[in-house]
Amino acid sequence: MKVLHILGYDEIKFNLPLVQMLSNEDLGWKDEFYFATNNLNLYETIKEYKNTIFFEIGISSYINQIWKEYDLIVIQGWNQTVARASVLRKKAAKKIVWRFWGSDCFPYEESASIKSKIAGKLLFPVLCRKISNFYGIGYGSITDVKLINKRFHIRKGLKGYPLSFRYEKGTGEQYRKIYEESLKEIKRPLRVMIGHSANERENHILTLERLRKFSDKELEIVLVLSYGKDNYRKKVIEKAREIFKDKVDVITEMMPIDQYRKFLSQVDIFTIESMGSNALGNVEDLIYFGKKIYVRKNSFLDDYLNEISVDHFLVEDIEEMTFKNFSDKNYDKVKNHNIFLSKEDDKVAVKGHKELYAEYRRNIG
Known part of the structure; x- marks a missing residue:
């Protein structure tokens, strides 16, 4: 055929x-x-x-x-x-x-x-x-x-x-090893990843404004902007540094896929404002690694995560949250992880x- x-x-x-x-x-x-x-x-x-x-x-x-x-x-x-x-x-x-x-x-x-x-x-x-x-x-x-x-x-x-x-031969074993490594507790600032590209639909600046009230807390804003529009990338970086000063980690180069998976495993919270299915692969990896996910209410990702029974949160609710509420691991990490065990199948x-x-x-x- x-x-x-x-x-x-x-x-x-x-x-x-x-x-x-x-x-x-x-x-x-x-x-x-x-x-x-x-x-x-x-x-x-x-x-x-x-x-x-x-x-x-x-x-x-x-x-x-x-x-x-x-x-x-x-x-x-x-x-x-x-x-x-x-x-x-x-x-x-x-x-x-x-x-x-x-x-x-x-x-x-x-x-x-x-x-x-x-x-x-x-x-x-x-x-x-x-x-x-x-x-x-x-x-x-x-x-x-x-x-x-x-x-x-x-x-x-x-x-x-x-x-x-x-x-990729060996991908399943790689996922398992990265997951096991990510379970180790490391004392460091809370790493909050916003979106996954320099795409205007991800509304990074809106998220940065929602998080502004936490700018004096022990956190690090992670921006993966390795592809997308240059002008938008520049605006996002400028706004992030205006609000969070030196608490911003900007990624502008593509990483090898195995390195990127390990990078995702070192994030604590992921937020995205898109109404579409942007960053779906990232979201699934992050859930497998047990991370806390914030998405837009009634967005594609919200519907999807509800349908497969993943514990997740809404970006709109951040405005009413304390830093403790925002950062707490008040969700079932193990259940979420198990939903994506297929990642261990090469x-x-x-x-x-x-x-x-x-x-x-x-x-x-």
Whole structure:
């Protein structure tokens, strides 16, 4: 079976591990994989692997050109505009699994263009019908599937498939060791991590203002701003240092993934103001490591954590909290940790992909 993965974003840190995993013949894949992107920088990074393709048009237009050549098309992140996405051919749509990313559902609603908003409203019903014809939804969290079905008014509901990006031999053992190490009590200031990138949707400055009243306490603000917009990054750093002076630890360079996991294990509290699923992978790792999580009320992350019964807290409540309330470990760390024990399984990502491809092969005969 020929499977085309369209890499919709230039996120090398996700797409490269995906290509590496699906190109690893030792993992026993039964299908032939192809990888296409319209991002030149990403293409230059992955072109050493077999079956890589560069295209210069939009994703929907590209799919309309090539859909007959492949049995299954997996879109890895699709920041669609309604006008472009609504032109997908119905027969092509039936071959698509949309691997949903956190920012996929934002674009046209936030457009400053009145013309774009009007076009979006007129064409949105067409887009809903096209998406309802998809084969399924790939997800990082099962809540992604509910979000898509609700957002695009899909009555029957598309089926979801867990599609992770990364396979690393020994990852499970690495997680276990880092977790065990993190259980040791170390006397140091409370480390509070705000967001995970220089993305305006994470509203760092709002969080910094909520925490201002704790500026004289023994804490350290942790800002991971290694990717995102430069201007926004600068504003966040300036505001953090204005309020917390030298109690700010700023990360602006990408870390190797094993080093980053250890870094996360040394955080005490994580806060994020985004309404979307930004930082989902970080949040899951932090929960596995037993950390205290604050999210926006009724946000994607709030819904997700409620659904899987993770003890967590709301950023809106910080304004009424004392420092003791804010920092207390008044939640079930062990229960939270156990919810994400799958992180100790090296091949969880491989299994998710294999289950999708095996089912699709059965269905197409």
